[in-house]
Amino acid sequence: MSYAPRTHLAMGEDTFRLLFDEARRDRIAAIADAGDPLFLGSLEDPAHADALAETEVLITSWGAPRLDAEALSRMPRLQAVFHAAGTVREVATDALWERGIVVTTAADANAIPVAEFTHAAIVLATKRTFFHVRTAHEHQRGWFGHEPRLGYGNLGRAIGVVGFSRTGRRVVEKLRALEGARVLVSDPFADADRVAAAGAELVSLEEMIPAVDVLSLHAPSLPSTRHMIGRAELAALRDGAVLINTARGSILDHDALLAECRTGRIDAILDVTEPEPLPAASPLLALPNVAITPHIAGSLGGETRRLADAAIDELEAFVAGRPAMHRIHAQDMGMTA
Numbered sequence: 001m002s003y004a005p006r007t008h009l010a011m012g013e014d015t016f017r018l019l020f021d022e023a024r025r026d027r028i029a030a031i032a033d034a035g036d037p038l039f040l041g042s043l044e045d046p047a048h049a050d051a052l053a054e055t056e057v058l059i060t061s062w063g064a065p066r067l068d069a070e071a072l073s074r075m076p077r078l079q080a081v082f083h084a085a086g087t088v089r090e091v092a093t094d095a096l097w098e099r100g101i102v103v104t105t106a107a108d109a110n111a112i113p114v115a116e117f118t119h120a121a122i123v124l125a126t127k128r129t130f131f132h133v134r135t136a137h138e139h140q141r142g143w144f145g146h147e148p149r150l151g152y153g154n155l156g157r158a159i160g161v162v163g164f165s166r167t168g169r170r171v172v173e174k175l176r177a178l179e180g181a182r183v184l185v186s187d188p189f190a191d192a193d194r195v196a197a198a199g200a201e202l203v204s205l206e207e208m209i210p211a212v213d214v215l216s217l218h219a220p221s222l223p224s225t226r227h228m229i230g231r232a233e234l235a236a237l238r239d240g241a242v243l244i245n246t247a248r249g250s251i252l253d254h255d256a257l258l259a260e261c262r263t264g265r266i267d268a269i270l271d272v273t274e275p276e277p278l279p280a281a282s283p284l285l286a287l288p289n290v291a292i293t294p295h296i297a298g299s300l301g302g303e304t305r306r307l308a309d310a311a312i313d314e315l316e317a318f319v320a321g322r323p324a325m326h327r328i329h330a331q332d333m334g335m336t337a
Contacts, residue, residue, distance in 0.1 A: 003319055005056035005079065007032040009039045012063020019061060019084055019308040031316050032057060043071050053077070057318065059311050061085045069095040080318055084311035086110045086298070087336070088328055097330035102318070104326045106310035107336075108166050110299050115170030117297035118246045121269050122175070122214055125242040126154050130269060130291035155180040160212035162205065162229070163247065164190035164198075168218035172198045184208045187219075189335065209236045214244065220336055221248035231256040234266070242267045246297040249274030254284065261287050271297040 007028060009016060016039050020028075028034050035055065040048050043065045052074040058067075061084040065071055072078065072095050080102040083091060088105050096103065124130065159175060161168050164187040175183050176199045183200040186208045195202040205228075209215065215237065219225045229243070230253040237243070237260075245252050249272045260266050267289040277294060284290050299307055314324055328336070 004031070004033040005319065006035055006054045006077070007038075007057040007059065007315065008035040008051060008055050009059045009061075010043060010064050011059075011061040011084070013039070013041060015062045019304050021305070024305070024308050024312060027312055028059075028315065031312070031319055043074060049074065056080070057082065057315060059084060059315070060091050061307065061311075064091050066093060067091055067096045068093045072096065072099060072101075080104075080314075080324075082311040082314040082318075084307040089333070092328075092333070094330075102324055103328045104311070104314045104324045105328050106307040106326070108326055109306040109310040111166035111170055112306065113299050113303050114167045114246050114297045115174060117271065118167070118171050118216055118218075118244060119174040121244050121246070121271075122159060122171075122216060122242075123154065123178070125214060125244065125267065125269055126152070126157055128152060128267075131267060131289055134288040134291070154178045156182075157214065158182045158184065158212045159214045159216065160184045160186065160208045161200065161216050161218060162186050162208075163218035163220070164195060164202075165218045165220065165247075167246070168216075169198055171216060171218065172200045175199065184212060205233070209233050210238065212241065213238060214242045216244045217247045217251055219247055219251050221250045222334070225251045227251070227253040227256075229253065229256075231259070234260045237266050239265050240267075242269065244269045246271045248272055249276055258284055258287075261290050264289060267291075269293075271295055 009020065025038060028038065035051050040051065043052060054077060055075045056077050057080045058078060059082045067081065078101055081091070083103065083105050086105060086107040088103060092103060159181055161172055161183065164185050172183055172185060175181060184203050185195045185200045186203060186205040190202055192202040217229065219228060228251050234256050243266060254274055257268060261268055269291045271293045272295055273292065278285060278292065285292060314326070317325060
């Protein structure tokens with residue numbers, strides 16, 4: 001590789017230390033002209049003016065500055081932004097798209113742990129694991145303290161996946177391991193043949209909701225998807241159904257969820273909420289049939305290195321003159337998280 005673009009990293013300092021260990025910094029140096037310093041804590045620091053003027057590639061992640069017209073004016077040679085995280089909404093602006101700069105995302109890499117978490121949550125949910133953890137002291141009936149009003153197990157279950165997204169697709173593929181389970185997908189933009197190839201059936205949301213025992217949400221957070229699962233949808237769920245949200249809190253109407261869960265008719269597993277975190281006084285936190293985790297489905301700890309690797313893979317492709325693997329365009333922002 002003869003071409004070595006001047007490359008810098010811009011993100012939160014803690015993120016930089018977590019994602020880009022020595023091995024990954026060395027990999028960048030072997031591919032590109034790694035700027036000195038490689039990590040730029042702030043694009044507004046006058047001390048970085050010369051570095052920014054030479055920057056051709058910027059690797060960003062959580063805590064990165066917004067790349068508006070003012071920030072981009074400091075980087076006249078910038079050709080590509082490789083985002084070592086999921087959504088680029090916090091970074092991208094109209095000015096970035098107008099300059100035709102290549103922008104990529106590591107959302108595909110981040111989908112891996114979210115799908116793993118979701119698959120595990122589905123398996124545990126149909127065993128009513130979370131309910132029994134919360135109420136173990138109240139429901140002891142010998143060795144098996146089951147709750148007779150609830151169904152148990154995965155055999156013959158119908159599982160609904162809302163959104164055939166990067167994560168939704170992976171969840172569907174993992175659900176193949178559940179023998180006897182039927183998987184339905186609802187996504188107005190999905191191709192029926194691709195859904196079938198993954199092991200599921202494409203249906204409308206209206207058809208799906210009353211037919212499933214588990215409803216797993218994987219839609220993006222957009223104005224059009226805000227509270228897409230509301231009172232009517234929740235009321236249409238079967239008695240004993242479980243709702244799982246590992247996508248974004250805004251797609252679920254939490255007031256409507258509270259009303260349904262208070263009756264004990266359905267259960268919920270929420271890794272994301274609106275707001276996030278929920279206020280300490282939120283009634284959802286006290287319900288025995290609602291399990292809430294603090295947004296842990298996505299990349300954490302060593303898993304975050306996948307995000308760094310994805311960005312460096314894009315850098316390597318860029319240097320070699322190959323197309324970006326996970327490029328995002330302006331028009332994609334209306335459909336992606």
